[in-house]
Structure formats: structure tokens, C-alpha cells
Amino acid sequence: xxxxxxxxxxxxxxxxxxxxxxxxxxxxxxxxxxQTSARQDHLALSDISLTVxxxxxxxxxxxxxxxxxxxxxxxxGFVSPTRGSAKMKGRAIRxxxxxxxxxxxxxxxxxxxxxxxxxxxxxxxxxxxxxEAEAKARALLEMVGLKGFEHFYPxxxxxxxxxxxxxxxxxxxxxxxxxMDEPFGALDAxxxxxLQNDLLxxxxxxxxxxxxxxxxxxxxxxxxxxxxxxxxxxxxxxxIVDIDLPRPRRRSELLLDPRYQxxxxxxxxxxxxxxxxxxxx
Amino acid sequence: MTSRxxxxxxxxxxxxxxxxxxxxxxxxxxxxxxxxTAMDAxxxxxxxxxxxxxxxxxxxxLRRMAIGFGAAVLISIPLGLSMGRSxxxxxxxxxxxxxxxxxxxxxxTPIIMLWIGVGDLAKILVIFLGxxxxxxxxxxxxxxxxxxxxxxxxxxxxxxxxxxxxxIVLPAALPDILTGxxxxxxxxxxxxxxxxxxxxxxxxxxxxxxxxxxxxxxxxFAMIIIIGAMGISLDAAFEAIRARLVRWSEPQFDMPxxxx
Numbered sequence: 407x408x409x410x411x412x413x414x415x416x417x418x419x420x421x422x423x424x425x426x427x428x429x430x431x432x433x434x435x436x437x438x439x440x441q442t443s444a445r446q447d448h449l450a451l452s453d454i455s456l457t458v459x460x461x462x463x464x465x466x467x468x469x470x471x472x473x474x475x476x477x478x479x480x481x482x483g484f485v486s487p488t489r490g491s492a493k494m495k496g497r498a499i500r501x502x503x504x505x506x507x508x509x510x511x512x513x514x515x516x517x518x519x520x521x522x523x524x525x526x527x528x529x530x531x532x533x534x535x536x537x538e539a540e541a542k543a544r545a546l547l548e549m550v551g552l553k554g555f556e557h558f559y560p561x562x563x564x565x566x567x568x569x570x571x572x573x574x575x576x577x578x579x580x581x582x583x584x585x586m587d588e589p590f591g592a593l594d595a596x597x598x599x600x601l602q603n604d605l606l607x608x609x610x611x612x613x614x615x616x617x618x619x620x621x622x623x624x625x626x627x628x629x630x631x632x633x634x635x636x637x638x639x640x641x642x643x644x645x646i647v648d649i650d651l652p653r654p655r656r657r658s659e660l661l662l663d664p665r666y667q668x669x670x671x672x673x674x675x676x677x678x679x680x681x682x683x684x685x686x687x
Numbered sequence: 688m689t690s691r692x693x694x695x696x697x698x699x700x701x702x703x704x705x706x707x708x709x710x711x712x713x714x715x716x717x718x719x720x721x722x723x724t725a726m727d728a729x730x731x732x733x734x735x736x737x738x739x740x741x742x743x744x745x746x747x748x749l750r751r752m753a754i755g756f757g758a759a760v761l762i763s764i765p766l767g768l769s770m771g772r773s774x775x776x777x778x779x780x781x782x783x784x785x786x787x788x789x790x791x792x793x794x795x796t797p798i799i800m801l802w803i804g805v806g807d808l809a810k811i812l813v814i815f816l817g818x819x820x821x822x823x824x825x826x827x828x829x830x831x832x833x834x835x836x837x838x839x840x841x842x843x844x845x846x847x848x849x850x851x852x853x854x855i856v857l858p859a860a861l862p863d864i865l866t867g868x869x870x871x872x873x874x875x876x877x878x879x880x881x882x883x884x885x886x887x888x889x890x891x892x893x894x895x896x897x898x899x900x901x902x903x904x905x906x907x908f909a910m911i912i913i914i915g916a917m918g919i920s921l922d923a924a925f926e927a928i929r930a931r932l933v934r935w936s937e938p939q940f941d942m943p944x945x946x947x
Contacts, residue, residue, distance in 0.1 A: 484839045502842035514836035518858040518935050528844040559935040579844055 427459035430583060430615050431481055436490035438476050450476050452640035454490070458583075458617060463609060465618045465626035466634045467673070473641030474619045475587050481617060482508050482585050494583070504532065507581030511588040513568040515560040521547065521571050522556040528579030539578075546574040549608065566597035573605070583615040590625070602628060603657055610654045623677075627651075627669045628660060635673065647673060721904050728908035735909055741894055745913070748879055748890040751807055755814025756875040763822035763871075764864055768856055770823070771830020784823060792817045792878055796885050805886035810879070817878035818871035825867025829860030862936045865929045872925055876918050891917075 438451040450473040458464050466474045479485040480492050483502040492499045494506065515524050525543035530536065547553060550570040560568055569589055576584065589605075590598040606629060609616060620626050626633045627649055635644040649669060651660065660666045707725040714724040735741045770777040792813060800809045833856050841855045857864075883892025891914060898906035930937070 482839070482843065484842070502839060504843060504845050506843065508836075508839060508843055510836045510840070512834065512836050514834055514840045516837065516840075516855070516858070518861065518933075531844045531846065561935060575840075576843075581843070 427461055429457045430460040430495055431456075431458040431617065432493040432496075433457070433477070433481070434491050434493070436477070436480060436487040436492060438473060438480065438485070439488040449640040451480075451487075452642050454641070454643055456634060456643065456646075458615060461613045461615055462631045463616045463618065463629055464632045464634060465620055465630040466636060467620060467623065467626045468636030468641065469638045469677075470621060472636045472638045474621075474636055477641070478508075478585050478587050478617060478619050481583075482506050484508075504528065504579050505582045506585055507576035507579065507583070508585045508587065509569070509572050509576050509589045511591045513560070513565075513572045515568055515571055515575070517560050520557050520559055521552060521563070524560070524571055525574045525578050528575060532579060543574070543578055546578055547571075550574045551604065564597075565593050566601060569593065569601060570604075573608075577608075581614070583617060586616060586618045588619050588621070591620070598625075599657070605629070606655060623670050623673050627666060627673065628655065628657070633673065635676065645676065720902075723905040723908055725908075727905045728912060731905040731909035732912060735894070735906065735913065744889050744894055745891045748883065748892070749917075751810050751882075751890070752814055752875050752879045755811040755879070756818050756872060758811070759815045759818035759871065759875075760822055760868060763819045763867075764826050764857075767823040767826025767864075767867075768830040768852065768860060770827045771833070771860070772852065772856060777827070780823075784820065787816075788820050788824075793881050793885075796882055800886055805888065810882040810886065810890075813882045814875050814878045817874040821870040821874065822864070822867040825863045825870070826860060829863025830856050832863070833859045862933045865933060869922065869925055869929065872921055873918065876914070876921065880914060 433454055433456040436451060436454045437449070440448045440450050442448045454477060456477075466477060468474045476485060480487050481494070481499065483499045483506065494503075499506075516527065519527065522540065522543055525546055526536075526539045529539040529542055534542070544553075544556065547556060550573055552567060552570055552574070555563070555567065560571065563571065573589070590601050593601065602625060609629075616629075618626070618629060630649050633647045633649060635647065636642065637644045647669070651663065651666060651669075707729075710725040714722050714727075766780065770780055795816065796809075796813050799812055803809050803812070837859060838851050838855055841851045846854060879890070880892040880895070883890035884896050887893050887896060891910065895907055895910040895914070898904075898910065
């Protein structure tokens with residue numbers, strides 16, 4: 407199996423014929439320093455350059471504390487980088503915007519709104535008429551498997567259901583890029599698997615660009631076109647691996663596919679080789 | 688209705704009856720002029736509520752209380768919320784609050800009255816001070832606890848900083864804010880009576896303390912019952928409103944459905 411290491415800033419060349427998709431996100435020499443105390447600085451990200459092609463599903467994979475979520479927050483515009491810049495469609499990112507929709511591990515639903523109210527929130531904010539926003543929200547809720555739960559409050563839902571609502575809420579305002587921050591990290595294994603399958607089905611329908619942060623190798627390989635491996639503190643890009651598995655992917659087929667297994671084993675081995683102690687925190 | 692539900696419904700009434708019974712027995716036992724029996728006190732209530740002057744006095748008290756409470760809530764909620772979301776605002780106001788919180792408002796009352804007189808304004812100001820602190824404090828705590836990611840989600844939908852404050856921080860902190868308001872409401876009643884005790888011109892407190900001076904102890908205790916009843920009714924009314932507004936955060940909703 408050939409996992410050609412590709413240079414982070416030149417990954418278009420790693421698969422020249424297959425993906426001529428134009429870049430949608432460009433991260434250019436980004437570093438992030440956090441001040442942990444008055445005299446102590448912590449370098450969370452060090453000189454990250456990464457280009458994400460339009461319509462690609464890209465996972466950022468790394469151990470806890472490698473700054474992978476911070477990288478996502480920089481693309482979201484929630485955090486500004488200490489050095490370097492991030493661009494969305496060629497324009498510098500200066501703050502959050504509806505072109506980049508986040509889905510957080512903590513769900514971050516509005517607890518005072520019903521499920522329907524949460525999903526309608528973005529479209530209403532954009533000036534969509536209430537009846538139209540509601541019809542849209544109902545359709546999305548049906549798509550994520552929550553038909554019948556429209557009038558429940560977030561507190562009445564399980565973790566998996568909350569994350570389905572959060573996904574629908576973000577999809578409702580049509581972001582061009584989905585920013586998923588360990589979205590299934592707080593869920594039990596069974597729920598996690600179901601949500602991965604559902605996300606893949608939804609994604610394979612409209613192929614939005616997805617930037618997906620995770621620390622699970624299986625999850626990254628199962629979902630992605632490209633896996634960006636990061637090293638622990640300070641976070642650097644260790645390697646970018648193209649996942650050349652056919653789509654649409656079916657879990658039952660993929661788990662038996664030796665190529666899938668090889669990707670997983672190979673990526674895990676590469677993490678174990680690094681002197682920072684591998685993937686486990 | 689099951690017997691348990693019936694008990695829950697009747698509980699408060701039974702507690703009041705019990706209290707009155709203990710009072711009655713104690714007063715009969717002590718047999719003191721300054722401690723009328725519960726029956727005597729209750730018998731004095733209709734004559735107070737039937738008296739036009741007394742009613743005007745009580746309504747004047749309630750009016751001052753409503754103004755003081757309303758103004759305090761209108762100012763304290765935005766202040767508390769901005770303190771909770773801005774370190775700069777918090778670092779400025781926090782020391783001020785920490786200094787004023789433990790100072791008894793009763794101690795400030797004579798000073799305020801010395802400055803601005805014993806009229807309505809002074810009394811309203813005292814009520815305002817009494818109500819502000821718990822409302823600011825709870826709004827502050829509530830705003831501080833609002834999840835950052837919830838605000839980010841709003842920002843990604845295009846909400847400006849001001850819109851996030853009103854449409855995310857305010858509703859998210861509402862359970863805490865209303866807890867502060869409920870405490871504030873009881874404090875409004877207390878400071879209202881207290882201000883009228885110090886500046887005796889009108890009001891429910893005035894009736895009470897005038898009766899005390901004249902040795903009309905059944906009127907004194909009748910007024911205590913009336914003030915207590917006002918407190919209970921205001922609190923119950925507020926609680927009904929509060930429960931409706933924050934139904935989404937109530938503990939009975941804590942049981943998640945078993946569905947992924």
C-alpha cells in the first residue's frame with residue numbers, strides 16, 4: 407500500500423488527475439499562541455498551511471491538545487490566528503459568517519427554543535418567511551430522523567438526538583462549509599456509528615465541503631476524502647493522507663474492505679511512530 | 688384526585704391554619720395586652736380593609752414598591768448581563784457591588800432621607816437599592832454561565848454582538864435572572880415597610896407603626912397578617928409567571944428519551 411506523504415501546501419499534486427476542485431479554504435502559515443498565565447505562552451498551532459478543495463470531506467486527526475479544534479475555530483472566524491491568515495473563497499476570514507456553519511461536540515443548541523425553533527433560527531435570521539422557514543425545518547428534521555420531535559425542548563432529548571438537531575440547525579442556513587468539531591465525541595459507540603452513517607448519507611447527497619475534527623482514526627478514514635494528521639503540542643501537520651475508497655460508502659462493505667483496514671492500521675502505526683506518544687492522550 | 692395530591696394542594700393552607708392555632712394557644716396562655724390572639728387580629732382585618740384611608744395608604748405602598756421594583760429590574764438586568772459577558776465591565780462594577788451588598792439597606796435609609804427628603808422618591812430609592820443587588824448578581828452569574836459555543840452558533844448565523852446579547856444571553860440567563868427577581872420581589876416588600884417605618888407619612892408600614900404607638904395591638908397584628916398575605920400572593924403570582932417563562936429549563940424535563 408502506498409501512502410505517499412504529500413507536502414501540506416502542495417497537496418493538489420498528490421492526486422493531480424482525480425480532484426481538480428478549486429480551493430475553498432486556504433490556511434496560510436497559521437500559528438496560534440495562547441497565554442496560559444502572565445508569563446507563560448503556549449504554542450498551540452505552529453505554521454499550519456492547508457488547502458481544502460470545494461466539496462471535499464477533510465478530517466483533521468490528532469491527539470487531544472494538538473490544536474485541531476483551534477484550527478477549526480480559526481476557519482470559523484471564532485478565533486483569530488496569532489500569525490498567518492485563513493481565507494474562504496479567496497477572501498480573508500475576519501469573523502464568523504453563515505457561509506461557514508459550525509457543529510460542536512457540546513451541541514450548543516438554544517435550550518429555550520423547541521427543536522423546530524432551533525432549526526428555524528438561522529433561516530429566520532436571514533429573513534426567510536416563518537411559514538417557509540418552518541417547512542424547510544420540518545423537511546430537514548425528517549431527513550435527520552427526528553420527525554415527530556418538532557415540539558420537544560433540547561433538554562428532553564438524548565445526546566444523539568441533540569446532535570441531529572444541531573446538524574439540521576446548521577444545514578438550515580445553507581453554509582458552504584460545514585465545520586464539525588468532534589461532533590460525535592460525546593456520544594456512545596452505538597449512537598456514534600449511527601450518526602456517522604447518517605452524516606455520510608446526507609453528505610453524499612449534496613457534497614458540501616466538510617472540515618471534520620476527530621481523534622478517531624476509524625471515523626476519519628470512514629468519512630473522509632483526505633485525512634490531515636497532526637502532531638501533539640505544538641500542533642503541526644504531520645502528513646496528509648488521501649483516502650482513496652469508493653463512494654457511496656457502506657459501513658458493512660467498508661469494514662470488510664482490506665484497503666479500509668490498511669488505511670486505519672497504517673495511520674495508527676504512523677501515530678505510534680511519532681515521539682510524542684501516539685494518538686492516545 | 689389522589690389523597691397525596693390533595694395533601695399537596697391543601698398543605699399550605701393547613702400550615703397557615705396550624706400557625707394560627709399555635710398563635711391562638713400561645714396568646715391565650717401568655718394573656719398579655721401586647722399579644723392579641725389570632726382571632727382578635729383576624730377580626731381587626733375587615734375594619735382596616737374597609738377603611739378608605741387605610742386602603743389608600745396600602746395602595747400608595749404598593750405603588751412605590753412597583754416603581755422601585757420595576758426601575759431596579761430594568762436597570763439591573765442589562766447591567767448584570769453586561770458584567771457577565773465583559774471582563775472590563777465586571778472588573779469595574781464588581782468591587783462596588785461587593786462593598787454595597789453586605790451593607791444593610793436599613794442603615795442607608797436615614798442617610799438617603801437626609802439627602803433627598805422623606806418623600807416618595809427616597810422610599811422608592813431605598814426599594815430600588817434593595818431589589819437591584821440580587822437581580823444584578825443573578826443576572827451576572829447567569830450571563831457568565833452562557834456557553835461560548837452557543838454564542839458562536841449565533842454569530843455564525845449572522846447575529847451581531849448586540850443581537851447576541853438580547854437574543855442569546857438574555858434568554859439563556861433567564862432562569863437565573865428570574866431567581867434574582869423573585870428574591871428582589873420579597874426584598875422590595877421588606878424595604879417598602881422599612882422605609883415607611885423610618886419616614887412615617889403614609890403606607891402600610893405607617894399604619895402598622897402608628898397602631899403600635901397607640902397600643903392598638905390587634906391592628907398591629909392584623910397588619911402583619913395583611914403584609915404577610917401580600918408577600919405570599921406576590922410571590923405566588925411571580926412564581927406562576929416564572930414557571931411559564933422557563934418551562935424549558937425545569938427539572939421535570941431532565942429525563943431524556945431513549946433514542947439515539
